[in-house]
Amino acid sequence: MLGFILAEIPRLFTIYNVILLAKAALTTLALSAVGCVVGLFCGALLTVARLSRRPALWPLKAFAFLYVEIMRRVPFLITLMTFFFGAQVLGFDFSPLAIAFVSTSVISTAFVAEIVRSGLQAVRPSQLEAAAVMNFSAWQSFWLVRLPQAWPIILPPVFAYFVLFIKDTALASQAGVLELTQAARILNTKGFSASLVYAAVLLLYFAISYPLARLGVVLEKRLGAARHSRPGRPV
């Protein structure tokens, strides 16, 4: 059996199959990247709403709290299927890729919002009090004081989440999106051995995810070092 499978390898890596796999790998990366970028933007908005002290914003605060607490407890597959079948039932004609992008964004907004919140809250209150003493407006103290100190804390876990999410996007194959897992299913249907194509795709995922994970560790060390080596008295 192993002989048969090994004999298939040259046939698997023909130019067309390689192009298919390369495109699929790009889609896999794009799904996670778009999810995280949208998540960073929307998550930041949710967090700013949640941390604001203005009484008038309470519905927004409640929404931000419920969104984060609920969406982090819904499996990605369920979110995906809700949008996938929901769009069909409601009569929208969206491509599976568009649906996958929406689902990844919706889910990662919740997770990234939580990362952003812990990052913003890690800034010492004395810093904000100092800003208030200097008569900074709310926007100035956020933009000039809070954010510059928070982003080195926020970025590494967001990047780690991006790498983690690359693996979760494998589920998008269930909606028919042509990413790596779906490419494997197509090649399997074309007649290649399941063990060969799935093992090959497993290795491709590893080749994408492992270097990024290492990069994340380097990023964390660098930003961490920048944070700790800053001169000045403890406040």
Place this chain on the structure above:
Amino acid sequence: MHYVLHYGQIAPYLPYLLGGMLISLALSILSFAGGMVLGLAFAIIRDEGDPIASRLVRGYVAFFTNTPQLVQIYVIYFGLPDFGVLFSPFAAVLIGMTLNAAGYLTEILRAGLVSVHIEELDAAATLNMNRLQTLRHVVLPHLFRVTMPALSNQYILMTLGTSMAAIFGVEELTGRAFNINSTTFRSIEIFTTVAAIYVVVTFIVTILLALFGRWAFRARVPVL
């Protein structure tokens, strides 16, 4: 857009769905338990085993945490039959989830092992404890206390991860949602109901785990 939501149509299926949740929970509990056993062994090997075994464990963790659980189960369920190894859907998902969990749990538990203070180990040595006694009375209590939040979190993520068992035909919560969807076509109602069940159940589990943590790791004042 003239769609009217009919939650009433899927209300009769609620007991069926809750039964599916029990299968999901069984899957997550079994794979978490298996993952803890493997993960603990791997973490100890990684921490104090010989260099070759430690390297193998590092490779295992890197591989299983950098590839999707879905494709790992694909290899087990669709790939291994090429070599004459056949599993039922439930067994394939359980094995895949256990192996995957072992990778993540090894990392969590190792971080806990590293945090055991050297003084505690010195004290154990002074009391003439052997390695097993040190593990049982000094290392493990410390380990579970410091890793409890991370372990709870991982368990919740794994419970959500059981939904991919539906893809292999296991009739757990998501699988049953697919079944109802294909007979009633009330997709939005079904999937939002199922999402609500996941939210409520994981919320209850989070609270129970937090209470368990408070009870298990309460400050024990010796009665003299």
